[in-house]
Amino acid sequence: MKNKSTLKRLMAFCRPYRIYLVGALLFSTINIIFTLLTPILIGKAIDQMIGYHQVFFQGLSQKIFYIAFSVLMTALFNYFLVRASNKMTYEITRDLRTELFKQYQILPLSYIDSHTHGDMMSRMIADIDQISDGLLQGFTNLFGGIATILGTIGFMLYVNVKLALIVIVLTPLSLIVATLIAKYTFKFFQEQLSIRGEMSGFVEEMVGNQKVVKAFQHESINEEKFDEINDRLFKSGVKSQFLGALANPSTRFVNAIVYDTVCIYGAFSVIGGGLTVGGLSSFLTYANQYTKPFNDISNVFTELETALACAERVFKIIDEPAIKNPEHPKTIDNPQGVIDLNYVNFSYSPERPLITDFNLHVNAGETIAIVGPTGCGKTTLINLLMRFYDPQSGSISIDGINTQTMDRSYLRSLYGMVLQDTWLFKGTIRDNIAYGSNNATDEEIIEAAKKAHAHKFIIQLKGGYDAMLAEEGSNLSQGQRQLLSIARIMLANPPMLILDEATSSIDTRTERQIQDAFDTMMIGRTTFIVAHRLSTIQKADQIIVMNDGHIIEQGKHEELLKKNGFYHNLYYSQFEKPE
Incomplete structure (x- = not known):
């Protein structure tokens, strides 16, 4: 529930840049259409080469031209997609930094005095960078992944209904695995960010006061303190990165099982005459494309969990009660100094x-x-x-x-x-x-x-x-x-x-x-x-x-x-x- 409110609040920063969001969605859709069209064209080109001395060059040349055009359109609209999503993401992170810096200007000194400056700097720089990475992953991969899945289902049903049902039934297992893993990563990422802020504060304090440290021979004591913080950061980082990295190979394992099943069933279909070689080739490409978005989405969940943990830390400062001036402030016409x-x-x-x-x-x-x-x-x-x-x-x-x-x-x-x-x-x-x-x-x-x-x-x-x-x-x-x-x-x-x-x-x-x-x-x-x-x-x-x-x-x-x-x-x- 807390994650949902943080995500909803983060999305509010997208409103001024809706045009880029709409553009990114449109370019992503066109990109996916041409991406999914290419395997069918390749399959039809293969079917123009049915055997020894049985190559239909006129039809093959035509299909190759269509394939080249489709690939060119895919690359072009992918470029537009990246430009639009990057522009929106960087504008949002700029606004976040501006908002946070404005908040720093109006925070009461009691807050500044009671929080380490290194941690505040970490939220301004490192945390917002993590939010930027999470948003970038989200907008470029999440929508594209979902659209690719839906589009691939349509093309697979067009090629062969039975094979399509095998893929559709088995593949969501990878998404379930990724969701279960992502559920446990959030708290570890939060812990890692907190310790990282503590380390930034300690390093900033020690570097800024090196003369005092050296004058009192505290180098070894500071090294011990740093090692203790660094060790906690190491352990927390291992846990969070291990769980975050576990999602991708887990989903790939499930996807490999799906791909093998399609290969075996498809081969028997070709032998039985229910499917052409080109059709099987197209279908295997679709099966691979269908499983890939699940990997991307699992990565998105990991990045999104990190981004939400960072956003929560940033919003925590933005929500701090700021110093307010009176609605109708008074002034002194000619200050005397009584x-x-x-x-x-x-x-x-x-x-x-x-x-x-x-x-x-x-x-x-x-x-x-x-x-x-x-x-x-x-x-x-x-x-x-x-x-x-x-x-x-x-x-x-x-x-x-x-x-x-x-x-x-x-x-x-x-x-x-x-x-x-x-x-x-x-x-x-x-x-x-x-x-x-x-x-x-x-x-x-x-x-x-x-x-x-x-x-x-x-x-x-x-x-x-x-x-x-x-x-x-x-x-x-x-x-x-x-x-x-x-x-x-x-x-x-x-x-x-x-x-x-x-x-x-x-x-x-x-x-x-x-x-x-x-x-x-x-x-x-x-x-x-x-x-x-x-x-x-x-x-x-x-x-x-x-x-x-x-x-x-x-x-x-x-x-x-x-x-x-x-x-x-x-x-x-x-x-x-x-x-």
Whole structure:
């Protein structure tokens, strides 16, 4: 039942390409007619050669011409059939990939964070390739096989009714065998795909973090883990491939028995005068053609089971509840940056509360520094402000408007964000800086790079601003990558800023220069700074000290030092306490 619903849903993707489906069916029908016509023509040609010096050349030449024409038409319409079925299949798989990629863009971060990226990539690439193969097998072989069977029955009845009945009665046994085998292959293919996704996730994680693996000498441990996954994949693959491969030889064995029976009975019919030699030749060709579609159909079942297992994995992601924007989203005409968090509660897992009854008021243009020990909720607070996650209860508002009534894209356009972990993509430096800005001119890009103190190292690269970055900017140093991320924000020039350890990988001298640029940029802008180095936040209008998801202290730098509390101890753990 589950397979039927998956197949029905997969077929829904065929609707926009009905013209190709109709064309494929039409070309397949014509192809089959000429394919089945050829054996009769060959049989009649044989009958023109009834014995020694008894060859009717005029009739033989005519039959050879008809045979050549029939073969040519078969090849021509087979070409049209392949073109139409391939076009439809590849259009459908393209739409599937597009649909899945769109879903990836709107999935909540909670889903992305809780599933391995390798498995998600496997569904996007390998699984949809398997669906493509299954559809291709289905459209080219399933209909053609059924039509060939029906057409062959008609031609066999025309040649000899008794022989036709022998073939018709015995041959369906091969289909029954194939169906029974296919019934058990589905669960093994599902298991194989699941383990393959697990392996993709593990390999992607290990390759992406090779420096850490080598630094901690974990190569042998990772090899053991990989071997364990690979061994499970091997065992599952052997089971699924064995059962999948068992269908074809099983059906061939049944078909061979049918063919032998026809040969023996047909030979006696020729001796008895009830059938010509040409007629027997035609019939044996039909018997062989009649059994071949059953082999093709058995292969189709195997491919289809794999395709359905893959489709089920793809649809499982497509069916995930996506982030929805309000029907009538609100906007702010002139953002001032007054932010209120009222009784906000949030946790990543219900059994472990993180932020509880959190309240905060931020005036327009203020610089708010957020400090606290690891795991206190600093980054989580930023995630809530950006609506990467939504609070379980409470509200967050900007200029009096609840952020949950805003379009997420619009909300995030109000913030400029620089993280400790930089993100750059494969492309030119120019494109990476302009990533958050539309229609930025070259002059604006260069000016932003100068403000971020990135211009100097950029012009020293071969190609300058047109220099190509490797994936994730791996051909630059960590500090240079961070400078480009800062230049991106300088160019975007947003109403509010979030700086999460924005200068953590930059040398002291450049940090001072960038800090001056940030100070200029932060004038009149509400800014949140997450900092571990407390020397960078002494000028903040408010310092919020967090611990266990609560604000435990709040005030200016000097005020908090005088309290001799948590911030006082945290600050002097980094600096020498005066006598």
